[in-house]
Structure formats: C-alpha cells, structure tokens
Amino acid sequence: xxxxxxxxxxxxxxxxxxxxxxxxxxxxxxxxxxxxxxxxxxxxxxxxxxxxxxxxxxxxxxxxxxxxxxxxxxxxxxxxxxxxxxxxxxxxxxxxxxxxxxxxxxxxxxxxxxxxxxxxxxxxxxxxxxxxxxxxxxxxxxxxxxxxxxxxxxxxxxxxxxxxxxxxxxxxxxxxxxxxxxxxxxxxxxxxxxxxxxxxxxxxxxxxxxxxxxxxxxxxxxxxxxxxxxxxxxxxxxxxxxxxxxxxxxxxxxxxxxxxxxxxxxxxxxxxxxxxxxxxxxxxxxxxxxxxxxxxxxxxxxxxxxxxxxxxxxxxxxxxxxxxxxxxxxxxxxxxxxx
Numbered sequence: 497x498x499x500x501x502x503x504x505x506x507x508x509x510x511x512x513x514x515x516x517x518x519x520x521x522x523x524x525x526x527x528x529x530x531x532x533x534x535x536x537x538x539x540x541x542x543x544x545x546x547x548x549x550x551x552x553x554x555x556x557x558x559x560x561x562x563x564x565x566x567x568x569x570x571x572x573x574x575x576x577x578x579x580x581x582x583x584x585x586x587x588x589x590x591x592x593x594x595x596x597x598x599x600x601x602x603x604x605x606x607x608x609x610x611x612x613x614x615x616x617x618x619x620x621x622x623x624x625x626x627x628x629x630x631x632x633x634x635x636x637x638x639x640x641x642x643x644x645x646x647x648x649x650x651x652x653x654x655x656x657x658x659x660x661x662x663x664x665x666x667x668x669x670x671x672x673x674x675x676x677x678x679x680x681x682x683x684x685x686x687x688x689x690x691x692x693x694x695x696x697x698x699x700x701x702x703x704x705x706x707x708x709x710x711x712x713x714x715x716x717x718x719x720x721x722x723x724x725x726x727x728x729x730x731x732x733x734x735x736x737x738x739x740x741x742x743x744x745x746x747x748x749x750x751x752x753x754x755x756x757x758x759x760x761x762x763x764x765x766x767x768x769x770x771x772x773x774x775x776x777x778x779x780x781x782x783x784x785x786x787x788x789x790x791x792x793x794x795x796x797x798x799x800x801x802x803x804x805x806x807x808x809x810x811x812x813x814x815x816x817x818x819x820x821x822x823x824x825x826x827x828x829x830x831x832x833x834x835x
Contacts, residue, residue, distance in 0.1 A: 563684070571677065573677055573680075600665070602663075606660055611653050623681060631650060633651070652665075687746060688746075689749050694749055699751075703755040715728070726758045735752040741768060741800070746771040751769060762787050764788050781831070788804055805818065
C-alpha cells in the first residue's frame with residue numbers, strides 16, 4: 497500500500513514537471529515567432545545603382561586583359577592587383593582578384609540557365625546584350641545578432657549560352673573598382689579578335705623594314721654588327737583597342753608597337769590589324785616618332801584616335817611636352833590623317 501501511494505506521488509511530480517516544460521517551451525516559441533520579428537535587426541538600407549556603364553577608357557588604359565577562349569569572354573583588371581584562376585568544386589572555372597592581399601572579387605562560371613542569387617532588391621538589365629542581374633546582399637557570421645556587423649557585398653550574374661557568369665564583389669567599399677572591372681567584360685565569339693592573338697601575330701615594322709612575329713607580345717633578334725645592335729619589338733604599354741575600321745561589321749584592332757635597335761631610341765608605330773575570318777591580319781601602319789608618349793588609343797566611329805605628347809621645337813628627344821590629338825581613318829587600305 498505504501499509503495500502504491502509513493503508511486504502515485506511520483507507521477508504527480510512528473511506531471512507537474514511536464515506541464516512546466518510545456519509552458520516554458522511555448523513561451524520560448526511565442527517569443528521567437530511573435531516578439532523577435534518585431535525587433536529584427538535590419539542592416540542599413542542600400543541604394544541600388546543603375547546598370548554597369550561602359551568603361552572609362554582613360555581609367556582602364558593599360559590594364560591587363562584576361563581572355564578565356566574556352567568559355568568565350570574577356571575582362572580587364574588593374575595591373576597592380578593579384579589575379580589567379582584556380583580550381584574549386586562546382587563551378588567550371590573560378591578566378592580570384594585580390595588587392596593588397598584583400599579579396600576584391602571572385603568570378604565563377606557554371607552550368608545554369610537561371611539566376612542563382614536571391615535578394616529583395618535585385619535589378620535586371622543587360623551586359624553585352626545578355627541578361628544580367630545585380631543583387632546587393634548582407635551577410636554575417638552564423639546568426640545575425642544585434643552586436644554583429646553586417647558584411648555588405650553584391651553580385652552580378654550574366655546568362656549566356658546555358659552558362660552563368662557570376663561576379664562577387666566582396667565589399668561595397670570597393671564597389672567603384674568592381675564596377676570598373678565589370679564594365680570591361682565582354683563576350684568573344686569565334687570570329688572576334690583577342691588580345692592574346694594580337695600578342696602572337698605578325699607585324700610589319702617600319703624601323704627595320706621587315707615583318708616580324710611577336711611571341712607573347714615580344715620579339716628580339718641580333719642584327720649584323722655585333723651584340724651592340726639588336727632589334728627589339730614590344731606592344732607599347734599594352735595599348736590595344738578594338739573597333740570596326742573597314743566597315744565590315746567586325747571589330748578590328750589598333751596596336752601601338754615600340755621598336756628599339758639597342759640604342760636610346762624608342763620608336764613608336766601605330767599598326768592596324770584587320771579581322772580576317774577571326775584572325776588578325778596586318779594591313780597598314782604609321783610611324784609616330786622617337787620617344788613620343790601615347791596616352792591612349794581608341795577606335796570611335798571608324799576612326800583611330802591617338803592622345804599623344806609629342807616634341808616641341810625646343811624639346812630634347814627624351815622629353816616631349818606638346819599634347820596632341822591625332823585621328824586616322826582608313827582610305828584605300830592606307831591610314832590617312834583626319835583634320
């Protein structure tokens with residue numbers, strides 16, 4: 497009898513404990529579902545920018561060019577940043593861009609026909625005539641608590657030929673530089689010239705009166721007269737620009753070459769490479785002078801425009817000081833000056 501009474505007494509305690517647990521658990525759930533949303537920590541609002549504008553040619557002049565012929569795209573990046581293609585699980589390729597050991601941007605290409613990054617403030621537009629989406633998002637480690645700092649970033653995704661090209665800008669404080677990099681992005685087809693092809697093409701050199709073949713943007717050979725005389729040809733400060741010169745609806749290329757014969761002279765030449773079935777073919781060129789400075793070269797409306805510093809009447813060969821804009825157009829397969 498005493499055993500049975502004790503058994504009943506224990507069940508009473510157990511029942512009380514169960515009721516208390518239900519009340520406490522229900523209170524916690526009610527707090528999470530009704531109270532917390534009213535006091536959700538909101539990251540600062542971000543004003544989404546318009547679609548990526550075209551590149552400021554003066555600011556991206558001299559940037560390095562990454563070309564991926566396999567997946568058909570090209571993008572420029574500053575010469576002083578770390579740029580490396582690496583293998584990761586999932587995407588077809590991945591590219592890391594760092595500045596001063598700080599992760600600036602990541603580029604991924606994977607198989608997809610739809611945008612993958614979800615956010616509430618996305619903007620749809622186009623890049624190089626392909627659908628694109630810009631999305632700002634906020635991230636923080638684990639769960640976001642009131643004392644944690646949000647990590648603001650953005651992504652741009654571009655869809656082309658069943659592939660998704662994703663650009664992740666790691667920090668909004670670098671948004672302007674990320675936008676500049678993205679503004680240089682373009683798709684390249686089988687019939688488009690690439691910077692890599694131009695760095696390994698044949699050029700006629702006025703200085704040496706001969707045709708040479710660049711290899712990775714360089715050419716060198718010894719000339720008769722001993723080791724003092726040699727011919728060196730390079731692409732001057734990577735100055736390459738694309739545009740249609742001969743009105744065939746295909747982008748040609750203007751390339752600035754620098755030639756030396758082993759002395760102090762540094763002779764600049766403008767070369768016109770036309771697009772012949774997707775391959776660069778030298779057509780004509782112009783001598784620009786010894787140690788002149790070419791600030792920029794662009795193709796606009798079928799004209800090659802050079803922003804240069806040339807020699808004045810009192811300037812030494814080392815130090816030109818006169819700013820000059822020179823324009824050329826193609827006439828009867830020759831470059832003629834345009835006033």
